[in-house]
Amino acid sequence: MKWTLLGLLAVVALIASVVIGPAAVPLAELAHSDIVWNLRAPRALLAFLVGGSLGVAGAGLQALVRNPLADPFLLGLSGGAGLGAVLAIALHVSGPWALPIAAFAGALAALGLVYRLGLIGGAALDPRILLLGGVAIGAFAAAITTAIVSLADAAELRNAFLWLWGGLSGASWDTVLVVALYAPIPLAVLLAAARPLDLLALGEESAGYLGADVEAVKRRVYLAASLLTAAAVAVSGVIGFVGLVVPHIARLTWGHRHRALLPAAFLGGGVLLTFADTLARTVVAPRELPVGVVTALIGVPVFAFLLRRWTIA
Amino acid sequence: MLRRLGFVVLLLASCRPSGRPAVGPSQRIVSLLPSFTEILFAIGAGDRVVGRTQWCDYPAAALAVPSVGDGLPPNIEAVAARRPDRVVLYNAGPNVTAAKQFERLGIRTVLIDLNRLEDLGPAARTLGRLTGQEEQAESLATVMDSLAGRPPPSSTTSIAFVVWDNPPIIIGHGSYLDQLAAQAGARNVFGDITAPSAQVALETIVARDPRWIAVLVDSAAPPAFMKRREWRAVRAVREGHFLLLKGSLFGRPGPRSGEAIRQLTALLAR
Numbered sequence: 001m002k003w004t005l006l007g008l009l010a011v012v013a014l015i016a017s018v019v020i021g022p023a024a025v026p027l028a029e030l031a032h033s034d035i036v037w038n039l040r041a042p043r044a045l046l047a048f049l050v051g052g053s054l055g056v057a058g059a060g061l062q063a064l065v066r067n068p069l070a071d072p073f074l075l076g077l078s079g080g081a082g083l084g085a086v087l088a089i090a091l092h093v094s095g096p097w098a099l100p101i102a103a104f105a106g107a108l109a110a111l112g113l114v115y116r117l118g119l120i121g122g123a124a125l126d127p128r129i130l131l132l133g134g135v136a137i138g139a140f141a142a143a144i145t146t147a148i149v150s151l152a153d154a155a156e157l158r159n160a161f162l163w164l165w166g167g168l169s170g171a172s173w174d175t176v177l178v179v180a181l182y183a184p185i186p187l188a189v190l191l192a193a194a195r196p197l198d199l200l201a202l203g204e205e206s207a208g209y210l211g212a213d214v215e216a217v218k219r220r221v222y223l224a225a226s227l228l229t230a231a232a233v234a235v236s237g238v239i240g241f242v243g244l245v246v247p248h249i250a251r252l253t254w255g256h257r258h259r260a261l262l263p264a265a266f267l268g269g270g271v272l273l274t275f276a277d278t279l280a281r282t283v284v285a286p287r288e289l290p291v292g293v294v295t296a297l298i299g300v301p302v303f304a305f306l307l308r309r310w311t312i313a
Numbered sequence: 314m315l316r317r318l319g320f321v322v323l324l325l326a327s328c329r330p331s332g333r334p335a336v337g338p339s340q341r342i343v344s345l346l347p348s349f350t351e352i353l354f355a356i357g358a359g360d361r362v363v364g365r366t367q368w369c370d371y372p373a374a375a376l377a378v379p380s381v382g383d384g385l386p387p388n389i390e391a392v393a394a395r396r397p398d399r400v401v402l403y404n405a406g407p408n409v410t411a412a413k414q415f416e417r418l419g420i421r422t423v424l425i426d427l428n429r430l431e432d433l434g435p436a437a438r439t440l441g442r443l444t445g446q447e448e449q450a451e452s453l454a455t456v457m458d459s460l461a462g463r464p465p466p467s468s469t470t471s472i473a474f475v476v477w478d479n480p481p482i483i484i485g486h487g488s489y490l491d492q493l494a495a496q497a498g499a500r501n502v503f504g505d506i507t508a509p510s511a512q513v514a515l516e517t518i519v520a521r522d523p524r525w526i527a528v529l530v531d532s533a534a535p536p537a538f539m540k541r542r543e544w545r546a547v548r549a550v551r552e553g554h555f556l557l558l559k560g561s562l563f564g565r566p567g568p569r570s571g572e573a574i575r576q577l578t579a580l581l582a583r
Contacts, residue, residue, distance in 0.1 A: 022513070023520030038546045039516045096540040099479070162477055169480040169515055172543035281514045286505065286521075288480065288512045 002253060006267050010048070013274040017044035020278055022285035043171035047277045047291075048270035049179045050168070050232045051242050053187070055269020056262050057225040057232075058243030059250065060190045063197045063258065064221045065127040072229035072243035075134030079141030080110025081233040082164045086145045089160050090152045099163065100170070100234040106141070107230035113137050115222065125218045166237035166292045168277050175235050182231050186224035187266070193221050194258035201256060240292045242269050245299040252306045272299060338445030339399035339421070343392050345384040346403040348427050348567040350375050352437050353401075355453055355568040358444040364395035370561055371569070387411045393418055399443060403427060428509070430492045433457035433566055453568060460496075460571055468500035470581055472556070473523035473549075478538035480512045489566045490527075497577035499525065519546045525581065527556040529564050556580055 018030075018040045025033045057072040064070075084106020088098050117133030118125045149157045196217040199207035208214045229243070250264040276294040283289065343364030344350040350369040353362050359374055366384035369375050381391040386407040392400060392415070400415050402408040404424040412422040423443060425436050434454040441450020472494050474484035484490045485506030494501045502521035503513070526549045528536055535557060544550045556577075558564075563573050 021516050023516045034546055035516045035519050039519065039543060042543070094534065094537050096537050096542075098537060162482065163479050167480040169478075170541070170543065172541065174542050281516075286503070286513055286517045287508075288514045288517075290480070290512070 006264065006271070009271045010267050010274075013271045013278070014044050014048060017047065017274050017278045020282055022281055022288070038172070042173045042176045043168050043277065044274055045176045046171040046179060046235065047168050047274045049176070049183055050236050050239065051246075051273025052266035052270035053179075053183050053228045053232050054239065054243035054273070055246035055250070055265035055267075056187060056190055057228040058269075059247035059258070059262055059265040060193070060197070060221050060225040061243075062247050063200055064218060064225070065131050066201070067127075067131065068248065069244075070131070071240075072225065072232070073238055073240065074138075075130065075226060075229075076110040076114045076137035076141065077107045077134075077226060077229050077233060078164070078238040079138035079145070080106040080108070080113075081230070081238070082106070082160075083141040083145045083148075084109070085163060086148050086157060086160050089157055090148050100175075103237075104230055104234035107226075107233055110137050110141060111223075111226045111230060115226075118222070124215055125222065127218070130222065164237050165290055166239035167280075167290060168236050170235060179231060179235055183228060186228045189220055189224040190228075191259075191262055193217055193224075194262055197221065197258040198256065238292070239273065239295060241295040241299045242273055245303045246272055249299075249303055249306055252310045339397075339443050341395070341397045341399070342444070343381060343395050343397040343400045344369065345381075345387050345392075345401060345408070346427065346565075347371070347561070348565045349401045349403075349425065349436070349440065350378075351565075351567040351569065352433075352440050352453070353444070356437060356441055356444065356446045356449040358440070358446050361444060363397060364392060368561075389414050389418075393420065399423065401425065401440065401443075427566055429487075429489050430457070430461035430496075430566060430570060433461065433568075433570065437568075456571070457568075460574075461492075463496065465495040466498045468495070468498055470499050470525065471502050471521075471523045472499040472525040472527055472581075473502050473518060473521065474527045474529070475518075476510055476529070478536065478541075478544070481515055481518060482510055482512050483518070485509055485511050490563070493563065493570070493573055493577055494527075496574045497581055499577075499581055515543055515546065519548075522547075523549055525549055525554050525556050527558055529560040530557050531560050 018036060021040055023035050025035055030036050054072055061072060061075065062068060062070045081103040084102040085099050088102030093102060114130060114133045114137050118130040120129060196207065196212040199210050199212045200217065204214050246269040247265050250261050250268050254260045254264045272295060276298055277291050280289040280291040280294045340361055341363045342353065342361050344353055344362055345366055347366065347369045350362060350365050351371055353359055354372050354375060362375065362378050364381045365375055365378045367380045367382060379395065381395060382388045389411060397420055400420055400422045402412055402422060402424050404426045408424060412424055415422045423439065425439055426432050427436050434457040437450045437454040437457060441447045474490050476482040476484060483503045484501065485508045486504045487507055488509040491501045491504060502523040526547065530536065535555060538544050539550055539555065562569060
């Protein structure tokens, strides 16, 4: 029943996102409208893929660091991506894909640094150090970014922050194709780690006794979740809230078993971001709202409602 | 007791507004907006400009004036180091705070609105009064007023100003660029948006179908987004109808606004 409802929501979200928009496209022309085929359809699919990826990455990271506040962007990736993007603009790297590639590279660099910090105590990845290291590296990268923006001459640098705030304006079939080819690999890695992630909730020691290769699982989950987030930030900037709230909503409804939780977080994240983007494009048309505003405006009330029901029950 | 009284007198004397010269024409001016720098030079007060922003690149003589940085927000010390008797600031939030700081240092300031064509005349008159160049300022202001008051020609083409591509930010009705377009005979397809600029969905640009996409650039290189696939949905992009407008001429209202309108008209007639 829950799955049918979620599946239905996903279909409705995708259809609504393609049918509704600020430009008036008559229903009869939907099938052969350039706006629908080349803008709305790829944007809806990208929203779904990015939202889903953020949902799963968030669920995986929350289990890994055993902290309900964990968010895919907490681990320094947004700072790294921002630094990459701003550097690309400051160094006049041109080309239509310069910004996404630079942001991806920046996120990967931050990922590498945080990962290295996480191993600082020895061969075991320490989740607490991952969290602290992520926050520290993120702050450091953000400081360098701000320094570049305030010192460099290029006026367009000030606008680079707009891109970082996140949005799906860059969606095209190219971006959809890139994400659709890339995301399944880390998604599969995370799904394969569903059982050990359940065990990890009992504590690392207990998980080890119950047969989980704790160190390998932690590394795999961290890297897969971060690689998913890096791709998301490269194509759509930092879209907040999806990766934080969707895993909690999924957990409140589906329980703590990751075999169900992760797919639910994927579909839930996809639904939330697709709906949010449809609203962002239409509610103040012809203007557009930043999609992160809408994800928070929808996500928080849903979360509060579920939390209330859950704590009362 | 007498000593104490003397101290109080001294204290009172030091409280009197002092150190300020009597109000006369400003002799050392720091201009914190390229438009003000252009106006000051145009009304013959250029030789009294002792500080400018790094963006003030016109007229050529302005480049010889020391720069005090980007002016966003003003670097108080760098400006004060030029020992100005008047700082000219654009009237906006952070500048209001900066102006108060200058006043506390005993430096007179003036905050001037300059957002649209009709602000040019009053701005020129204000600067003329402060520099004692009333006559030249009045003749410039008259030209500017007639420019602002001129009914725009009926539009023969349409345009969208794209300030940023991801997310797409466009120029709306309440802006100088919208006025430039109207005076050059082009209808801003986002003229219904009252804000000076706004974020819109790409499909809205496609649906509004402007004949021209105008971009303010400092370099001659076209912006990279023109090659991105999603932008190919916009007809003007597919057809290569781009206007690369130099920000230093088109991006600021000033004495050269008439020149900007003439150049834009010529570009649109291509």
